[in-house]
Amino acid sequence: MNFKLIALLLSFALIFPTVWTNNSYAQFLQPGTGNDQQPPPSSPPDKGVMPNTGLPSTIRAVNIISPTKGQQVPIDEDLTIIGTSISNATSNCKIIIGLNNIKPYQSATGTGLGGANDYSKWSFTLTPKYAAIKQGPDNKVTARYKCSSGNNNPSILLINSVNVTGVTTTTANQLQQQRQQQSPTIVNNATTNTQGTGIPWLP
Numbered sequence: 001m002n003f004k005l006i007a008l009l010l011s012f013a014l015i016f017p018t019v020w021t022n023n024s025y026a027q028f029l030q031p032g033t034g035n036d037q038q039p040p041p042s043s044p045p046d047k048g049v050m051p052n053t054g055l056p057s058t059i060r061a062v063n064i065i066s067p068t069k070g071q072q073v074p075i076d077e078d079l080t081i082i083g084t085s086i087s088n089a090t091s092n093c094k095i096i097i098g099l100n101n102i103k104p105y106q107s108a109t110g111t112g113l114g115g116a117n118d119y120s121k122w123s124f125t126l127t128p129k130y131a132a133i134k135q136g137p138d139n140k141v142t143a144r145y146k147c148s149s150g151n152n153n154p155s156i157l158l159i160n161s162v163n164v165t166g167v168t169t170t171t172a173n174q175l176q177q178q179r180q181q182q183s184p185t186i187v188n189n190a191t192t193n194t195q196g197t198g199i200p201w202l203p
Helices: 002-029 169-182
Strands: 060-064 072-074 079-085 093-097 119-127 136-147 158-168
Touching: 060 136, 060 158, 072 093, 079 093, 093 119
Parallel strands: 072 158
Antiparallel strands: 060 079, 079 119, 093 136, 136 158
16 A cells, blocks of 8 residues: 555656646746736946036137138238137136147237236237248147136137148238129129110119
């Protein structure tokens, strides 16, 4: 009898895991029970997306208004550079100017309403004594915003540069004459009406 009981228990032990496993799979795959709606594995954070730091958008501390990019300027004459900046009379900041990275840079003059220390507007006259404009397009004029307390804000661009083209004085004068001839006044273009009314008209 013990042999029959042991055989029965062994048979039950072999059959039960199979039935339990089949039931488990059937429940897992049965639609509508919610078991088949397993959440997707969590994905790693996107390393290309930076969190909002609250910093202001990048601004330019200094701008060169004149000369403009690619402007043709005489190589043997002084060049006046003018611009603006975020400075004012109490900022303890100034503008320094360089040509083709020749050191040391030269200090511009503040022309803002607050006086010579107000660099909200500024100017500088570049002379051959400091550095000469070379003939051709490779003349880089640079304005740098410089403060006595340092510039530690990474959202502020401290440098602005433009490239100008050096030409001879003769070429510069010819270009100036061409520009004047290409923009004549209306009076110069007016002609007399051929019907004898004496009223000027434009062709």
